[in-house]
Amino acid sequence: AQRVTQPEKLLSVFKGAPVELKxxxxxxxxxxxxxxxxxxxxRLQLLLRHISRESxxxxxxxxxxxxxxxxxxxxxxxxxxxxxxxxxxxxRAGGTSYGKLTFxxxxxxxxxx
Amino acid sequence: xxxxxQNPRHLVRRRGQEARLRCSPMKGxxxxxxxxxxxxxxxxxxxxxxxxxxxxxxxxxxxxxxAEFPKEGPSILRIQQVVRGDSAAYFCASSxxxxxxxxxxxxxxxxxxVL
Numbered sequence: 001a002q003r004v005t006q007p008e009k010l011l012s013v014f015k016g017a018p019v020e021l022k023x024x025x026x027x028x029x030x031x032x033x034x035x036x037x038x039x040x041x042x043r044l045q046l047l048l049r050h051i052s053r054e055s056x057x058x059x060x061x062x063x064x065x066x067x068x069x070x071x072x073x074x075x076x077x078x079x080x081x082x083x084x085x086x087x088x089x090x091x092r093a094g095g096t097s098y099g100k101l102t103f104x105x106x107x108x109x110x111x112x113x
Numbered sequence: 114x115x116x117x118x119q120n121p122r123h124l125v126r127r128r129g130q131e132a133r134l135r136c137s138p139m140k141g142x143x144x145x146x147x148x149x150x151x152x153x154x155x156x157x158x159x160x161x162x163x164x165x166x167x168x169x170x171x172x173x174x175x176x177x178x179x180a181e182f183p184k185e186g187p188s189i190l191r192i193q194q195v196v197r198g199d200s201a202a203y204f205c206a207s208s209x210x211x212x213x214x215x216x217x218x219x220x221x222x223x224x225x226x227v228l
Contacts, residue, residue: 006155032215043116044156044204044219051215086155090215099144099208100169101217105155 002027004089006104013077014112021072021107023061023087031089033063033070034101038084047072047085057081077111084108115139117207117220118187125226132192132199134223138207145188146217147180150202162188195227 003026013019025031035047048056050063050070061072070087087104118137126132138145143164148156161169162182173180177195182188192199202224206217 004155034215036219043221046216046218049216099146099161099215099217100158100172101146101148101156101206101215102158103148103155 002031002089002091002102004087004102004104006085006087006107008107009105010108010110012110012112015079016076019074019077019081019109019111021085021087021109023070023072023104025068025070025087025089027068027089027091029091031063031091033061034088034090035059035061035070035072036086036088036103038086040083044086077109079111079113082109082111117205117218119203119205119220119223121223122221123224123226125228126195127228128196129194132195132225132227134190134192134203134205134225136188136190136205136207136220138188138205139218142207142209142218144208145182146206146208147188147190148204148206150204150222152201156204159190192225195225197227200225200227 005024007022033050036044037047038044059074061070063070084106086106088101090101120135145162147159150156158172160173160180165184177193179191202222204222205220208217
């Protein structure tokens with residue numbers, strides 16, 4: 001079974017402060033991890049994936065297999081980062097994703113001016 | 114590319130009626146996924162379809178729910194004899210035929226309210 005846990009439902013920081021959104025997962029095979037974001041009145045969209053090791057909008061996330069975590073970090077939060085963030089997992093085999101995404105419950109990030 | 118389209122955006126049904134939710138994937142995408150989001154919860158996988166085939170329906174309730182993705186036309190999620198507990202947001206996502214990255218593109222969702 002696969003499971004994703006986001007322990008914080010709400011997270012508030014001030015502009016310019018560092019931010020970390022926590023994500024832990026449980027999966028017996030080789031997982032592919034994602035962060036999706038939903039800005040106000042917009043649809044859910046991919047922010048970043050662990051396999052590409054990229055930084056998007058200043059956000060990074062490192063897959064820690066030992067701690068089974070994929071925390072999302074940004075050194076200096078901006079007001080436009082306020083949104084709902086979902087961590088998601090897909091099982092992989094042979095370089096191909098299984099397709100099904102398992103989502104965490106989401107964290108609402110609010111960045112105050 | 115217009116993105117994933119879902120209609121209707123809002124649907125109100127009385128208990129016992131049928132609900133039909135439609136999803137048109139992005140152009141060139143032949144994989145469709147349906148997710149349900151109950152109030153105060155995250156998105157839960159329901160079913161994964163390719164054209165004319167159900168690949169994984171492990172998240173779909175055994176009764177009253179069905180899904181299809183015909184050769185022509187949108188994917189349909191059908192809920193028969195709706196109950197109040199079916200009230201939720203239903204999201205559709207699509208991905209390209211050769212999806213090795215796992216990225217899915219989401220529609221705006223259909224909010225179903227059962228009275």
